[in-house]
Amino acid sequence: MNFLVASTDAASAGGGSLSFFLIYIVIIGLFFYLMIIRPQNQEKKKREAINNSLEVGDSVLTTAGFYGVIIDITEDTVIVEFGNNKNCRIPMQKSSIVQVEKPMDAVAAASANIENEKKG
Numbered sequence: 001m002n003f004l005v006a007s008t009d010a011a012s013a014g015g016g017s018l019s020f021f022l023i024y025i026v027i028i029g030l031f032f033y034l035m036i037i038r039p040q041n042q043e044k045k046k047r048e049a050i051n052n053s054l055e056v057g058d059s060v061l062t063t064a065g066f067y068g069v070i071i072d073i074t075e076d077t078v079i080v081e082f083g084n085n086k087n088c089r090i091p092m093q094k095s096s097i098v099q100v101e102k103p104m105d106a107v108a109a110a111s112a113n114i115e116n117e118k119k120g
Contacts, residue, residue, distance in 0.1 A: 051094045054078060061099040062092065 054060075058070050060080060068080035071089060078097070082088045 047095070050097065050100055053100060054094065054097070055102075057103050059101040059103070060097045061101075063096045063098055 054070060054073055056070055056073060059067065060070060060078075061067055062080070066080075066082055068082040068090075070078050071081045072079040076094055077091050078094055079089050079091050082090065
């Protein structure tokens with residue numbers, strides 16, 4: 001008899017544990033959103049912005065770690081020239097470009113370095 005009474009009390013107390021369980025699931029879902037999904041979406045937007053800003057003449061860094069200059073752009077590929085050898089032109093996916101440096105950015109950075117050396 002006591003067993004039946006104890007199980008009835010546990011069933012009525014289970015309603016409170018269900019709400020705690022739902023709050024726990026919501027907190028875990030929020031944690032996953034803030035730590036995994038949101039940073040991935042921000043990184044994806046950053047990559048799309050890089051791909052959309054590509055122009056002929058930009059200096060780029062590839063995922064393989066090679067620096068080159070873009071000489072042609074198609075819809076989803078770019079042709080990158082590596083080094084001073086004009087025969088080293090490789091077609092690559094736009095997604096393999098990690099960093100872009102515009103020609104004017106390079107000139108501005110070089111002039112800033114020269115001015116800093118003159119001051120120091």
